[in-house]
Amino acid sequence: MPVNLAQSEISQIETRIERSESSAEIAELEQGLQVWNGRLERIESQSPFSYVERGVVSAWEFFTGTRWTPILKPRAYGVLPLVGGTLLIAAIAALVALPVGLAAAIFLSEYAPNKVRRIVKPVLEILAGIPTVVYGYFALTFVTPLLKILFPDMLVFNALSAGLVMGVMIIPMVSSLSEDAMNSVPNSLRNGAYALGATRVEVSLRVVVPAALSGIVASFIIAISRAIGETMLVTIAAGATPNLTINPLESIQTMTAFIVQLSLGETPHGSLEYNTIFAVGLLLFFITLVMNLLGHFIVRRWREKY
Amino acid sequence: MFKPRLPFRKKMGSVIYVMFLLATMIGIVGLVVLLAQVLAEGAPWLNWNFLNSYPSRHPEEAGLKSALWGSVWLMGLTAAFAIPIGVGAAIYLEEYAVQSRLTGFIEINLSNLAGVPSIVYGLLGLTLFVQWMFSGERVLLAGAMTMALLVMPIVILASREAIRAVPDTYRQAGYALGAEKWQVVKGIVLPQALPGILTGTILAMSRALGEAAPVIAISALVYLTFVPAHPLEQFTVLPIQIFNWTSRPQDEFRGIAAAGIVVLLVVLLTMNAVAIILRDRYQVRSDT
Numbered sequence: 001m002p003v004n005l006a007q008s009e010i011s012q013i014e015t016r017i018e019r020s021e022s023s024a025e026i027a028e029l030e031q032g033l034q035v036w037n038g039r040l041e042r043i044e045s046q047s048p049f050s051y052v053e054r055g056v057v058s059a060w061e062f063f064t065g066t067r068w069t070p071i072l073k074p075r076a077y078g079v080l081p082l083v084g085g086t087l088l089i090a091a092i093a094a095l096v097a098l099p100v101g102l103a104a105a106i107f108l109s110e111y112a113p114n115k116v117r118r119i120v121k122p123v124l125e126i127l128a129g130i131p132t133v134v135y136g137y138f139a140l141t142f143v144t145p146l147l148k149i150l151f152p153d154m155l156v157f158n159a160l161s162a163g164l165v166m167g168v169m170i171i172p173m174v175s176s177l178s179e180d181a182m183n184s185v186p187n188s189l190r191n192g193a194y195a196l197g198a199t200r201v202e203v204s205l206r207v208v209v210p211a212a213l214s215g216i217v218a219s220f221i222i223a224i225s226r227a228i229g230e231t232m233l234v235t236i237a238a239g240a241t242p243n244l245t246i247n248p249l250e251s252i253q254t255m256t257a258f259i260v261q262l263s264l265g266e267t268p269h270g271s272l273e274y275n276t277i278f279a280v281g282l283l284l285f286f287i288t289l290v291m292n293l294l295g296h297f298i299v300r301r302w303r304e305k306y
Numbered sequence: 307m308f309k310p311r312l313p314f315r316k317k318m319g320s321v322i323y324v325m326f327l328l329a330t331m332i333g334i335v336g337l338v339v340l341l342a343q344v345l346a347e348g349a350p351w352l353n354w355n356f357l358n359s360y361p362s363r364h365p366e367e368a369g370l371k372s373a374l375w376g377s378v379w380l381m382g383l384t385a386a387f388a389i390p391i392g393v394g395a396a397i398y399l400e401e402y403a404v405q406s407r408l409t410g411f412i413e414i415n416l417s418n419l420a421g422v423p424s425i426v427y428g429l430l431g432l433t434l435f436v437q438w439m440f441s442g443e444r445v446l447l448a449g450a451m452t453m454a455l456l457v458m459p460i461v462i463l464a465s466r467e468a469i470r471a472v473p474d475t476y477r478q479a480g481y482a483l484g485a486e487k488w489q490v491v492k493g494i495v496l497p498q499a500l501p502g503i504l505t506g507t508i509l510a511m512s513r514a515l516g517e518a519a520p521v522i523a524i525s526a527l528v529y530l531t532f533v534p535a536h537p538l539e540q541f542t543v544l545p546i547q548i549f550n551w552t553s554r555p556q557d558e559f560r561g562i563a564a565a566g567i568v569v570l571l572v573v574l575l576t577m578n579a580v581a582i583i584l585r586d587r588y589q590v591r592s593d594t
Contacts, residue, residue, distance in 0.1 A: 103329030111326060124333050129509075129578065131516030133545045134344070134567050137552050141560055142343050168336040175333070197310065201319035222421065229423025231519035232545070236552050256425045256519065263428075263523050269442065277523075281429040285422060292421035296414075 006040040041270065057272075062279065068242035068258075070276045071267060081242035082280060085252035089163045089234055090227040092248055096167025097227075098220055101174025102209075105216075108175065109182040110204045121179070124172040132169070136236025139165040144237065151249055157239030160248035165237065166227050173223040181215020182208050218295040225291035229284060231256035255284045344571070348564030356565055360531040361547065365558035370566050372530040373547035376446070377515060377573075379534055380543055383450030384457065384514050389507055391454070392461030396503075399462070400469040401491050420459040427456045428523025436524050440538075444524055447537040452520050457510035464506020468499035501588030508581040512574050518545030544570045 013033045020026050057077040065078015104124070108117050144161040148154055185208050193207045209216065239251030240261050253261070259277045267274045359369030403409045431452025440448050472495050480490035496503075521543055530542045544566060551563035 100329045100332050103326045104333065107326035107330045111323065112330075120330060120334070123337065124330075126575075126578075127333055127337055129512065129516075129574065130337075130340070131518070131545055131570060131574070133516075133518050133548050133552070134340070134571065137548070137563055137567060138340050138343065140552065141347070141564075142339070168333060171333045171336075175330075199312075199315050199319045201322045202315070205322075225421060229425070231423065231425045232549060236549065256423065259425050259429065260519065260522050263432075269437075278429060278433075281426050285426045288421060288423055288426075289418060292418055295421075296417060 006036055010036045010040065057276075057279075066244050068253075070273045071262070071265070075273075077276065079255075079280065079283065081244040082253060082255045082258055083283075084244045084246075085159070085238070085242065086228055086254040086256070086284075088159050088246060088248065088252060089166060089238060089254055090224055092160060092163025093166035093170060093227040094220070094224050096164055097170040097174050097223055100167070101171045101219075101223070102178055102216065104171065104175040105178035105182060106204050106209070109179045110200070110208060121176065124175060127169060128172040128176075130169075132230060132232040133236065135165050135169050136162075136233040139233060139237035154249040155239070155251045157237065157241075157251040158249050159238055159252045162234050162238035163248065166230060166233055169230075169233070170223040170226055173226060174219050177219030177222065178212070178216045181212035181219070184215075185211045214298050214301075218299045221291050221295040221298070225288045225295070228291070229256065229288050231260060235260045255280050259284075341571075344564050344567045346564075347561050348566070348568040351561045351565035352568060356562075357569070361550075365556060365562055368551070368559075368562050370544065370547050370569065372533055373542050373544045373566075374569070375533040376530070376541040377543045379446055379537070379541060380450055380453060380521075381511055381515060383446060383537060384453040385507070385511060387451060387454035388457050388461050388510065388514075392458045392507075392510075393465050393503060395458075396462050396465030396469055397491060397496075400466050401487070401495065416459050416462055420463065423519075424456055424517050425519040425523055427452060428520030430455065431520060432524045443538075444540055445538045446534055446541045449521055449524055449541060449543075450537070452524055453514045453517070456517065456520055457514050460510040460513060461507055464509065465499070465503045468502025468506065469495060471502060472498045501585050505581045505585045508577050508584070512577045512581075515574060515577070516545060516570065518543070518549055521546055522549070544573075 010033060013029055013036065017026055017029045017033070020029065061077055062079050064080070065076055066080050067076035067078050068081045069076045108121060112120065139161045140156075143165055144154075144156060144158065147158075147161055147164075151160075154160070189207055189211055190203050193203045198206070234254045235257040238254060238257060240253050240257060241251040242253045242258070243250055245252065258280055262274065262277050356369045357374065358371055359367060360371050361373070362368045399409065399412070431448060435448035435451045436442060436444055439451075476494050476498060477490050480494045485493065530540065534541045548563050548566040548570065551559045551566060
């Protein structure tokens, strides 16, 4: 039996209860209501895709609405504030991690002696192995108070602190992948540039980096995709206020943090509110999937052949 | 006329070099500051009582016994699912599979799966395991299956690397002695690839140990005052317990969260160290 049939039956009974005068009839109707509610529950527990069948929220509202309040009345299901929060955090993280990671990769690949590289690279990779709850804790208890000195009116939960720490977290992803790409640039290119009188920096920035560009861009994309999907750090440090803003001092909510918030709450399974986490999760999955595919595509298609 | 301006370019070069060096230091400094901060906050709370008592509303009594054992359970069960399936898949793909559209498809999927956000795995586990298999019960087994899905791509990728690194001459030597394909795989390839497989597996397990998001998505409890006795019981894990303490308003819980983080990091870094030692030791042995 389709879910909306049970729902329409329930709402019909509800209106009849409202209109009815005699208490005996109301009692009888309420019994019927209980039966139908039970049926609805059973259908929903059987079908994990019931949120698709119900179709209460239109795709238009979901993708273009600018308010996201699925658990507060009046309810609104516009996902843009969550997407905006996610992108804001990812953008701050990218501003930190892309230049720093690339510079670190150039240092490791072009300057550092082998010994230094063999120590520094694993140390940097420890950064990527630290659980993200730890980063969340660090952002909330160390970075936020520090930033408050600079921006006194910053909120306790804010996008800036979470984004900065996220940036540090994804540095090794950029530096490691970019370094691999630069390492595979053949020495003949470097020697050619030196023969023309280029300095070391010029060789690094104007020969090696352009030659390894596809790998570098791919590492950027994969790192940003990681930032978009990251969960615990933003749940702990960035707040739980779906907020369409570009002000990094405000509290925001990301797609991932919303899923956590609802998973922890008391929202009953099978309700529309609860099923929003699947819609948000699906959107998140597609965004990261497209980015990862793009990253792989760039590596494969535009790799310089030596 | 061409002007080399060499002194200026050299000066620019050293300025930019210093910037590269500083950029490399940022990550390392960040790591050191993070570890120092956690240790400073957490050290006063670290004692035997903390390891051996259950979570509590009173900071002095709070401990992570249930979370610690929950993590141990989850690790064990995850390994039981992820290792046989992951290594098996790697053996198939490296030794048996013929290059076809299907294997190409599997390979693309594997590398994409490694990039899927962990919270999405949590939602998958919620639907597939919690709702369908265990009809709404948030049990350890469902958590372990979710985690196994999450770490399987890592196990497969690492095992494939290790198997691929075994030289073909070894296999041919086996065949020359009249061994069957499976005998070659079992007797020659797997023992040679074992250190690499172990390293990858330990790294995958440490990933599973640190992940909180998927376990939260399948709604593992955050406040538990018993140690799970079998795989069909409810559970909590270290990262969730830490997350829970982090979000408490009282100041004391910050210290307790830090103490929990110290425990988690000690276990993680030990696992990573073991992985590195294993790899080094076996590498030396196979060289001689």
